[in-house]
Amino acid sequence: MARGLALDHAAWTSPWRTRSVRDKGLLSLGLMGAAITLPPVPGGVGVAAVAMVLLLGPIGVGWARLGRLSWLPGVSILMGAAAVAVSIRWENGVQFLVTADGLTTAGGLAIRASAATLAMFTLACSTPMVDLFAALRRARVPDALIEIASLIYRFTTGLLVTAGAIHEAQAVRLGFATRSATMRSASLGTSALLVRSWDQARRLEAGLIGRGYEDTLRTVEPTRRRSTRFLLASLVTVAVLVAGSAAWPVSR
Amino acid sequence: MHIAEGFLPATHCVAWYLASAPFVIHGGRRVIQQSKEQPEARLLLAAAGAFTFVLSSIKLPSISGSSSHPTGTGLGAVLFRPPVMAFLSTIVLLFQALLLAHGGITTLGANVFSMGIVGPFVGYGSWRLARRFGWSDRVGIFLALALADFTTYLMTSFQLALAFPDPVSGLAGAMTKFLGVFAFTQVPLAIAEGILGVLVFRVLLDIAGPELQRLGVVPALPEAVA
Numbered sequence: 001m002a003r004g005l006a007l008d009h010a011a012w013t014s015p016w017r018t019r020s021v022r023d024k025g026l027l028s029l030g031l032m033g034a035a036i037t038l039p040p041v042p043g044g045v046g047v048a049a050v051a052m053v054l055l056l057g058p059i060g061v062g063w064a065r066l067g068r069l070s071w072l073p074g075v076s077i078l079m080g081a082a083a084v085a086v087s088i089r090w091e092n093g094v095q096f097l098v099t100a101d102g103l104t105t106a107g108g109l110a111i112r113a114s115a116a117t118l119a120m121f122t123l124a125c126s127t128p129m130v131d132l133f134a135a136l137r138r139a140r141v142p143d144a145l146i147e148i149a150s151l152i153y154r155f156t157t158g159l160l161v162t163a164g165a166i167h168e169a170q171a172v173r174l175g176f177a178t179r180s181a182t183m184r185s186a187s188l189g190t191s192a193l194l195v196r197s198w199d200q201a202r203r204l205e206a207g208l209i210g211r212g213y214e215d216t217l218r219t220v221e222p223t224r225r226r227s228t229r230f231l232l233a234s235l236v237t238v239a240v241l242v243a244g245s246a247a248w249p250v251s252r
Numbered sequence: 253m254h255i256a257e258g259f260l261p262a263t264h265c266v267a268w269y270l271a272s273a274p275f276v277i278h279g280g281r282r283v284i285q286q287s288k289e290q291p292e293a294r295l296l297l298a299a300a301g302a303f304t305f306v307l308s309s310i311k312l313p314s315i316s317g318s319s320s321h322p323t324g325t326g327l328g329a330v331l332f333r334p335p336v337m338a339f340l341s342t343i344v345l346l347f348q349a350l351l352l353a354h355g356g357i358t359t360l361g362a363n364v365f366s367m368g369i370v371g372p373f374v375g376y377g378s379w380r381l382a383r384r385f386g387w388s389d390r391v392g393i394f395l396a397l398a399l400a401d402f403t404t405y406l407m408t409s410f411q412l413a414l415a416f417p418d419p420v421s422g423l424a425g426a427m428t429k430f431l432g433v434f435a436f437t438q439v440p441l442a443i444a445e446g447i448l449g450v451l452v453f454r455v456l457l458d459i460a461g462p463e464l465q466r467l468g469v470v471p472a473l474p475e476a477v478a
Binding site: 005007070086097144159186 | 256260280283288302322354448456460
């Protein structure tokens with residue numbers, strides 16, 4: 001069962017929340033782009049180092065939270081890299097072998113994916129979803145689509161609590177004691193969630209119509225701090241990473 | 253089963269974004285059209301999106317001893333049609349990346365293609381085919397959910413194999429490898445999701461029959477003659 005939205009919690013409390021989405025987005029996308037286009041060493045390592053400094057410094061994530069956030073993508077990356085490291089050959093049946101090529105690719109892949117994940121965290125841990133929706137609206141994404149996305153976000157928070165409560169109630173009634181009981185509990189829980197989400201939507205609709213809701217559900221947007229210095233520093237950081245990667249083979 | 257952030261090379265990320273874009277744009281247009289014609293539909297669609305997201309928090313038992321979660325796209329495709337699911341899946345996958353660190357931004361195009369396009373289209377196609385052959389709703393729902401899940405897994409394995417062909421046995425070897433690695437959880441999961449779908453559908457027929465009729469999932473009953 002999902003235990004809340006840890007990345008979202010980090011974003012709401014981040015000191016960088018007041019910064020403009022344009023500034024943070026450019027930095028984060030720049031770092032992600034560098035992670036997947038530059039060689040893992042030194043490019044990927046450089047991106048990972050910069051992202052770690054930002055996350056533990058100004059973004060204020062902290063070691064413990066960063067550890068909790070990283071384990072799920074970490075496991076995915078390790079499983080995928082392990083599959084790449086092992087080669088397969090058909091000679092008198094299936095043979096598994098580890099080649100130097102496979103190991104190099106897997107190592108580079110693990111570095112690149114870790115660096116890109118940390119780069120993504122710099123945006124996810126500093127920008128709540130509602131700020132992202134406001135930025136997309138300003139970027140002229142159709143209102144109806146932003147509306148659906150923000151409603152999904154609103155429903156999600158409520159439904160996660162409901163899903164947690166259903167799971168807890170089923171668990172205390174030994175609803176997960178056996179395989180068949182687990183399937184029965186999962187199906188009843190899923191049905192209850194679907195019906196509740198429809199019911200919640202209907203009640204919200206009735207409430208909104210009563211308040212004159214016609215097209216968009218706009219909310220007050222606090223002013224976000226735009227900074228040319230921040231933007232320039234982001235561009236310089238990415239440029240240094242690119243230049244460092246280009247100079248690396250020469251210096252060796 | 254999503255491809256993690258940064259896992260694909262840049263050219264593959266761009267290519268999968270381009271491949272997914274027409275489906276997502278078409279789905280977005282359908283959503284806008286539905287919102288204009290029936291303003292109340294957007295709340296139902298949002299509820300469906302949130303349901304798909306939260307569904308990933310429901311754990312199912314797996315044969316390997318671990319547990320995994322359903323994708324929910326097969327059920328969504330039967331209820332709301334595949335183009336709408338392509339758009340809703342994009343939002344759900346974006347949320348999973350930014351709120352749960354599951355999947356990623358650079359790999360969003362690839363994940364949308366497997367989970368939001370291939371899975372729902374195959375699932376919905378199976379449902380329609382089952383109805384055409386006159387099979388029961390239960391068989392249709394089982395096939396829709398199981399095949400949507402299974403083809404998502406096949407497509408993801410193909411995407412990974414294409415990005416990382418095996419140095420010894422090439423694309424075929426890499427495909428076998430990725431299929432094999434995830435088969436332990438994904439094959440039982442696809443079957444479990446199919447069974448779960450049948451149980452959910454049975455409950456839904458009992459408690460949400462009018463909604464299913466309104467969505468056109470089950471035929472409307474003829475009005476009682478006084």
